[in-house]
Each structure stands twice: as C-alpha cells, then as structure tokens.
Amino acid sequence: MEPGAGAACARSGSSWKPSVYGPPRNMMKLKRFLLRYYPPGIMLEYEKGGELKTKSIDLLDLSPETDTEKLVAVIRETEPLITESRTAQLKQLICRLQEKLSQQDDGRFYLFKTLQAHILPLTNVAFNKSGSRFITGSYDRTCRIWDTISGEELQTLEGHKNVVYAVAFNNPYGDKVATGSFDKTCKLWCAETGKCFHTYRGHTAEIVCLAFNPQSTVMATGSMDTTAKLWNIETGMEMAMLEGHSSEVVTLSFNTDGNQLVTGSFDHTASLWDVVSGRRVHMLIGHTAEISSVQFNWDCSLIATGSIDKTCKVWDMRNMKCMATLGGHQAEVLDVCFNYTGQLIATASADGTARVYSAATGLCIARLEGHDGEISKICFNPKGSHILTASADKTARLWDVASGSCLQVLGGHTDEIFSCAFNYESDIIITGSKDNTCKIWRMQWRDDVEQYYL
Structure with missing residues (x-):
C-alpha cells in the first residue's frame, strides 16, 4: 500500500x-x-x-x-x-x-513586540486556534487576553484570590477561557467580553492543571488535593470527582475523542479515566518517581508519560502495557509531547537538554543541546518540522527536528522562561517569563482555514 x-x-x-x-x-x-x-x-x-x-x-x-x-x-x-x-x-x-x-518553513523569527504583561511573573501562555489572540496567566492573580498582531490588551480577567497558574482556550472554538488558581477554584470566562460564566468550586488545594475536551463540553481540573474533577461547561456543575491517586495530580490530557482522560500524579502513576462514568479504567504503573507530564497522541493509540525518574514511558492503549522506556537524560524529565502523527516524542529535561525519540522503537533520533539551564517546556510546531524549548537560562530555542540542530536562539528575557507556544500556522511564537513580560516573535502571516462549499 x-x-x-x-x-x-x-x-x-x-x-x-x-x-x-x-x-x-x-x-x-x-x-x-x-x-x-x-x-x-x-x-x-x-x-x-x-x-x-x-x-x-x-x-x-x-x-x-x-x-x-x-x-x-x-x-x-x-x-x-x-x-x-x-x-x-x-x-x-x-x-x-x-x-x-x-x-519550506526555514524563515527566521524576529522580535515583534515585548509586552509588559503583568506586574508579577507569568505562569503560562496559550494561543487560540487561529493565533489571533493569546492569554497569559500570572502570579498577580489575573489572566489577560491579548491581540497578537497589535499587542493590545483586550481583557483583564479579575476575580481570583491567588496565583492564576493554568490557562486555556477552548480550542478549536476559542470563545471561552478557563483559569485555574492556587485559590482552589477554576473560572470559565467569555473570551470576547471577559464575563465570568462560572466559578468551579470543590477542590481543597491549589489547581495546577486544566484542559477542555476537544468538543468544548467538559473541562477537567487537576489539584494538589490528589484529585481531578470533571465539570459541565454549559451548566457549571461538577460531573465527577476522579479519586484514586495518593498524591498531587499535576498533569492531565484528554484524548482526541474526548471520552477518556489521563492524569499524572506525584504518586509515580498515571491513571486512565472514562469521562462519561468518571470511573478509572486503568493505572499506568512503572515509573519510580513523580510524573511530570502526560499526553495522548492524535489517534489515541499511545500515551506518553514523563517523570522525575529521568525517563519517559510510552504506553500502548490496546493492551495498556509499557511498550518503551525512553532513557538517556541525566536529570528529571519535565515535559513531553507528541508530534501530530504520534510517531515522534520530544522530551525536555532539567539536565538542560531535549531529545527526540521514535515512538515505535524507543530509539533516540536527535539530541537537542545548547541550553545552559533546565528546560521546562517543549512543543512541536503544528507541522512537526520544528521544536520550541523554554529554559531557565532566559532563552527559548528553535530546533530542526530532523537534524537536532539549533536554528535560532530567542533571547532578550531577563529571567527564566516558564512557557512558550506556537500558533497554528507556526509563524508566531509567544514566550512568557519570570521577568513579568511576554514576547511575540513573528515570521510571517498566512491564511488559516479554507472552506469548500458544494
């Protein structure tokens, strides 16, 4: 074939x-x-x-x-x-x-704008689907919505009583924003007006991760109280409390169909949950230290888990078995991600390096070396040709996936970079830093979606 x-x-x-x-x-x-x-x-x-x-x-x-x-x-x-x-x-x-x-997407990024985004350090940044807007969370207890091209602040989402740590758009729709806070609540906002639709209460400790399902009907939150919760977007009601972890839930991810959720915990395990029933259907056991990051691949056949034990494990969803342990890092694995095909996995480590592995064989095919500090975030561009890393060395770096070579160093921040993201077209990058600023890096602008009417 x-x-x-x-x-x-x-x-x-x-x-x-x-x-x-x-x-x-x-x-x-x-x-x-x-x-x-x-x-x-x-x-x-x-x-x-x-x-x-x-x-x-x-x-x-x-x-x-x-x-x-x-x-x-x-x-x-x-x-x-x-x-x-x-x-x-x-x-x-x-x-x-x-x-x-x-x-070809070998153009160089230039610094388009630097935004004095918050009065305290940023925590996380995220784009909407088209990349026309992005959001920033901060220790100043707010989330802000920005216009990517003008750099204009469109909305300030105020109401949390502690750090706004986790932020997300409900992509691909992009009409809602979720914020998770150390005040133990999550809020759902209108992306256009800044109106707060719902405040989700029930966690008894800090909320440190959240996600919308792809259908934008359910939201999941993970907390330091050892639980995750599922919330109805329409009604604002709690759908299920996901209990079973014995330590903090620090990472979670929906599958593409939105009917399953995977959570990762400091108890060294990940858990797979059925979204409709709220029941745990499987535990992924094998790591020897805290889980730092979990992710499904696009076709829902694999799960990747990164751990403080210096490894990433790849789990086969057909039999729930570990099919590969990705080693080589000399310190904690802090973040993991798949490319869109699910054939490659990238890992970021506290040892200052990133690696690219074959999901099928578990072999390392590229080592990304050059940062002078730990790498806390890593992501593929949507096309899968480049990787972006954010580091405590105050820089972000752009890498070629095939060769592992560093294509560009994005400098200028005066403190560590906590978060970074590509837009859908891979021609704009956002970096968010402990220096209270975010930077917009731009290559060029292209059309996002084409429609064909019959």
Whole structure:
C-alpha cells in the first residue's frame, strides 16, 4: 500500500469507526468539505435525518510523495459520502494538503513586540486556534487576553484570590477561557467580553492543571488535593470527582475523542479515566518517581508519560502495557509531547537538554543541546518540522527536528522562561517569563482555514 493510503480513517461523533458501516448513501447528504492542515485531514460536513453533522478523514501518513490516485481509491472504498461526482474535488483537496506539507518553513523569527504583561511573573501562555489572540496567566492573580498582531490588551480577567497558574482556550472554538488558581477554584470566562460564566468550586488545594475536551463540553481540573474533577461547561456543575491517586495530580490530557482522560500524579502513576462514568479504567504503573507530564497522541493509540525518574514511558492503549522506556537524560524529565502523527516524542529535561525519540522503537533520533539551564517546556510546531524549548537560562530555542540542530536562539528575557507556544500556522511564537513580560516573535502571516462549499 502506498504511503498515506493506510491512514485514511473516518471519525464521527465521539467514537472511531470505519464509515463503511454507516447508513446507506441515500440517507446522508454531503454539504461541504473543510480542509485541516495540521494534522492533515479533510472534514466532511453532512446532513443526516435533518441534522448537520461532521466527521473527519485523518491522513496522518500523508506526504508530498503519496500516490494521490491510490489514496482517493482507498477513501472511496470506505467512505459513502464521497461519491463519484466528488472524486475530483477530493483529489484536489489532497493535493492542496500535499502542497502545504511541502512548503519550506526555514524563515527566521524576529522580535515583534515585548509586552509588559503583568506586574508579577507569568505562569503560562496559550494561543487560540487561529493565533489571533493569546492569554497569559500570572502570579498577580489575573489572566489577560491579548491581540497578537497589535499587542493590545483586550481583557483583564479579575476575580481570583491567588496565583492564576493554568490557562486555556477552548480550542478549536476559542470563545471561552478557563483559569485555574492556587485559590482552589477554576473560572470559565467569555473570551470576547471577559464575563465570568462560572466559578468551579470543590477542590481543597491549589489547581495546577486544566484542559477542555476537544468538543468544548467538559473541562477537567487537576489539584494538589490528589484529585481531578470533571465539570459541565454549559451548566457549571461538577460531573465527577476522579479519586484514586495518593498524591498531587499535576498533569492531565484528554484524548482526541474526548471520552477518556489521563492524569499524572506525584504518586509515580498515571491513571486512565472514562469521562462519561468518571470511573478509572486503568493505572499506568512503572515509573519510580513523580510524573511530570502526560499526553495522548492524535489517534489515541499511545500515551506518553514523563517523570522525575529521568525517563519517559510510552504506553500502548490496546493492551495498556509499557511498550518503551525512553532513557538517556541525566536529570528529571519535565515535559513531553507528541508530534501530530504520534510517531515522534520530544522530551525536555532539567539536565538542560531535549531529545527526540521514535515512538515505535524507543530509539533516540536527535539530541537537542545548547541550553545552559533546565528546560521546562517543549512543543512541536503544528507541522512537526520544528521544536520550541523554554529554559531557565532566559532563552527559548528553535530546533530542526530532523537534524537536532539549533536554528535560532530567542533571547532578550531577563529571567527564566516558564512557557512558550506556537500558533497554528507556526509563524508566531509567544514566550512568557519570570521577568513579568511576554514576547511575540513573528515570521510571517498566512491564511488559516479554507472552506469548500458544494
């Protein structure tokens, strides 16, 4: 089978299923295509029984070399919505994705703006989906919403009584912001007006991590009180208390379908939870020290866990077994992340280095060396070609994934950098620092989403 042909998988609702098992063609009507660049895929918006629904064809293995004709044939065999009359358009969209993947992104970033964002150190930063706005949390007890291009402060979210530590947009929608605080509460805000919709109460210690599910219906919070909680976005009510860890819950992540949550704890374990029932379905046991970071890959087949024991473990979701232990670091692993295909894992360590591993083999394929202090944050750009690291040495660095070489040092902060992020198009970077400022680094601006109406 040609590269990319095996990656055509249709997803509808909250569960994965080959669309060949769907209803007959005459019961569904395709309305339009939505093109998703990262990870590569085509969303199908269709009408069924008078309701408008969507599903996606994920093309995680797509490359510029993929045989488009063969890939279209595979999709046609398994997706009833793609009729013969739509074949030419499908091929056109796949070619557009291939063009996007083949684009060179070797431009250099320049310092676009420095914002005196807060009166106390920043904790975390995050973009909305398009990158038009970003948020900053701070020890000054506020979260602020910023316009990326103008640098204008759009909203100051006030009301917490202690450090605002965890912040997030409800991407891909971007109309809500969540803030988790050391005051033991989480708040949900309107991203446009700054109005507080809900204050989630119930934790008995600091909230240090939070996440929206991809459908923006549920929010999860993790706390130093050893529990995580699930909250209903619409009603503001607690849905479930996730009890079972014996120490602080410091990291969590939803899977792509939003029906499972993984939590990582200082008790050396990670736990997998069913979101609907709130029940723990499995414990991931094997680390010998505190868990620092957990993440699902895109297709929900793997979980990565980073630990203070200097390793990262990769867990196979089919059998809940550890399939690889990624070693080599000389100090604590502080952060881990997958690239969009789930084939690569990057780790950041207190030893001042980062590493890139093959998820399949567990082999280290690149060592990222050059920082003079611990690296607390690491992320791939959405395209998967570059890695961004934030360090206590007051710099962020941009790295080439394939070679492991440092492409650029982003300097200028006067204290350690706590947080960093790429926008969706990979042409803007935000860095947030203990020096109370955030910096906007810009390469260029491109269109974000293309829509194709039938």
